[in-house]
Amino acid sequence: MTRTIDRTRLAELRAREEQAFTDAHPKSRELSQRASGHLLGGVPMNWMRRWPGAFPVFVDEASGATFTDVDGNTYTDLCLGDTGAMTGHAPPATVAALSAQAPRGLTMMLPTEDSVLVGAELDARFGLPIWQFALSATDANRFALRLARFATGRSRILVFNWCYHGTVDETLVALDPAGDVVARPGNTGPPVDPRVTTAVVEFNDIDGLEAALAAGDVACVLAEPALTNIGIVMPDPGFHDALREITRRTGTLLIIDETHTICAGPGGATRAWGLDPDLLVIGKPIAGGVPAAAYGMTTEIAAQVGEVMAGEDTDVSGVGGTLAANALSLAAIRATLSSSLRDEDFAIAVPLAERWARGVADVIGGHGLAWTVQQLGARAEYWFCPAPRTGGEAAAAVDHELDAFMHLYAMNRGILLTPFHNMALFCAAHTEADVDRHTEVFAAAVEELLAS
Numbered sequence: 001m002t003r004t005i006d007r008t009r010l011a012e013l014r015a016r017e018e019q020a021f022t023d024a025h026p027k028s029r030e031l032s033q034r035a036s037g038h039l040l041g042g043v044p045m046n047w048m049r050r051w052p053g054a055f056p057v058f059v060d061e062a063s064g065a066t067f068t069d070v071d072g073n074t075y076t077d078l079c080l081g082d083t084g085a086m087t088g089h090a091p092p093a094t095v096a097a098l099s100a101q102a103p104r105g106l107t108m109m110l111p112t113e114d115s116v117l118v119g120a121e122l123d124a125r126f127g128l129p130i131w132q133f134a135l136s137a138t139d140a141n142r143f144a145l146r147l148a149r150f151a152t153g154r155s156r157i158l159v160f161n162w163c164y165h166g167t168v169d170e171t172l173v174a175l176d177p178a179g180d181v182v183a184r185p186g187n188t189g190p191p192v193d194p195r196v197t198t199a200v201v202e203f204n205d206i207d208g209l210e211a212a213l214a215a216g217d218v219a220c221v222l223a224e225p226a227l228t229n230i231g232i233v234m235p236d237p238g239f240h241d242a243l244r245e246i247t248r249r250t251g252t253l254l255i256i257d258e259t260h261t262i263c264a265g266p267g268g269a270t271r272a273w274g275l276d277p278d279l280l281v282i283g284k285p286i287a288g289g290v291p292a293a294a295y296g297m298t299t300e301i302a303a304q305v306g307e308v309m310a311g312e313d314t315d316v317s318g319v320g321g322t323l324a325a326n327a328l329s330l331a332a333i334r335a336t337l338s339s340s341l342r343d344e345d346f347a348i349a350v351p352l353a354e355r356w357a358r359g360v361a362d363v364i365g366g367h368g369l370a371w372t373v374q375q376l377g378a379r380a381e382y383w384f385c386p387a388p389r390t391g392g393e394a395a396a397a398v399d400h401e402l403d404a405f406m407h408l409y410a411m412n413r414g415i416l417l418t419p420f421h422n423m424a425l426f427c428a429a430h431t432e433a434d435v436d437r438h439t440e441v442f443a444a445a446v447e448e449l450l451a452s
Contacts, residue, residue: 003368005449010405013448017408021053024412027070028058050419052408062089064429067416075416076434078424083260086285086378087340088429094288097335098328107326114330118294121337125267126258128280128296133325133333137259137283138166140293141222143319144279145170147297148220148253151304156196158212158221158252160203162391164229165222165257166283170197175392202390203227204235206242213250220253220278225269228260230394231421232374232381244276253278253301259293260284263353263425264377265346272377285341287332294333340428349378349426352435356380356424359439363446381423409445410438 022029032055036042041049048056058070065088068074080086087094119131134140145168149155157170162184165171172187173194181200183190199218201208212218221243227233247254256277258268262285265272270280278301283293297305309319357375360382364371373382384402388394398421407417415438417424424438 003450005402007401009451010401010449014401014405014408017052017405017412018054020412021408024073025053025055025057025069025071029055031058031070032056047419052404052411052419057411064088064090065427065431065434073414075411075414076430076437077416078426078430078434078438079416079418080425080427081284081289082418082420082423083263083284083425085289086263086425086427087288087336087345088427089289091288091336091340093335093339094290094332097331098290101328101331104327106328107323109322111325112327112330114327114334115325118330118333118337121334122282122294122296125337126270126280126282126296127267128277129299130302131294131296132320133330134283134293134295135291135321135324135329136166137257137281137293138168139321139324140281140283140295141165141168141171141255141257144255144281144295144297145220145222146318147301147305148255148279150308151301152219152251152253154217154219156199156218158199158201158209158218160223160227160391161200162230162395163203163222163224163227164260165224165281166259170194171222173198173200174395175200175202202392203233204239204389206239206246209243210246213246213252216250218250218252220255221247222255222257224257225261225264225273225275226376227391227394228376228379229420230391230398231383231388231423232376232379233388233391233394234374234376236389240273240275255279255281257281260379261376262286262341263379265350266342269376286336287329288336288340290329290332292329292333345428346378348428349430352426352430352432353378353380353424355432355435356426356438359435360442363439363443367446367450369446378426379423381421383422405449406442406445409448410441413441415441 032042043049060068060070065077066074067077122131123129145157159171161175169191172184173181174184176182181195183194199212201212226235254277256270256275258270259282261269279297281295286292353375357373357380360373371384372387374387384399385397410417
């Protein structure tokens with residue numbers, strides 16, 4: 001028999017945890033009150049409101065897999081900056097490279113030797129020979145989309161329902177219940193009707209993909225190897241083979257966004273699963289937490305766009321930026337990729353994610369809950385439903401009240417999960433004890449929820 005959650009009890013437990021959180025964070029509360037006078041929403045970036053509790057925790061310092069807040073509470077960090085700190089906080093080699101480069105200049109709008117070495121390293125990891133740099137994966141995606149439209153002469157793009165590609169305008173879209181393309185809920189001030197720029201199909205829907213590309217007006221498919229920001233939605237067997245065959249047959253370019261799926265290994269899912277994109281985007285952790293991203297392409301794409309990128313008007317092409325590929329970011333990327341996100345790091349992190357997933361699954365099964373857990377490399381997440389196959393199914397299953405309680409319960413016991421969903425991300429600095437502590441806390445939360 002499948003067990004369900006009593007919503008009255010859930011509300012009572014959440015109220016208790018809210019009070020415990022407030023009592024444990026007086027200094028964060030005071031800083032939050034001060035911040036409300038000068039910062040929009042009381043935070044320097046709006047997503048920082050998405051944490052459990054009545055106000056955000058203010059951080060004092062972070063190192064490896066832990067951080068300490070201004071009230072002296074220390075946490076095992078299973079969020080790691082939502083992948084931005086997937087190397088662990090303050091990786092020593094990156095910190096040393098920053099200290100060495102900063103006195104020698106931060107940005108000159110001129111290349112350094114580091115850029116040559118990083119380009120070669122990215123080629124070795126992802127199998128694409130030609131690279132450019134940006135300050136975020138959002139920017140890298142924007143630039144890749146422009147190149148794809150230029151190379152194909154087509155204006156529209158295609159993404160999968162409930163995908164995540166940063167704040168790119170064309171990708172903040174979704175399908176409504178009638179199957180029409182609409183602005184994604186929360187999309188603030190969209191510049192145009194999203195149907196003008198973007199086609200949307202469900203992940204794993206090969207027939208829908210075929211139909212959407214048949215007209216020959218789509219420049220590219222921008223795809224995560226697996227959906228990651230609506231919970232992990234894995235590709236069906238054969239889906240990526242079909243995606244590549246259909247895009248090639250219809251003259252549509254394929255852009256793979258590895259910004260989250262770098263958790264699959266040193267070359268992301270592209271290397272782990274043998275994918276073959278025309279362009280590839282990677283951001284977040286590649287500079288150890290310093291703002292940096294990169295986008296790579298085949299020699300064929302480089303040949304198609306090379307002349308315009310070298311032209312007199314390239315500074316107003318919509319591709320690039322004054323601070324992109326700055327000396328400090330490139331020094332950080334070089335140091336990070338030479339000392340972390342390597343095979344030996346994933347050899348530690350992936351088994352920890354597997355152990356975490358087993359622990360959660362054992363608790364779920366032991367209580368007869370219709371919940372599930374998914375794992376992708378060093379990343380794992382649990383669901384309050386059977387595993388979805390599409391973004392639409394995943395979005396329909398979101399339970400904000402239960403999410404908030406589980407996150408707050410864990411945080412009050414020294415464990416930080418990713419706020420947007422129930423994700424744990426592991427790095428080489430985590431330990432089996434960290435995993436087992438989460439399993440213990442998760443089990444206690446479930447037992448309290450189900451207690452009569």
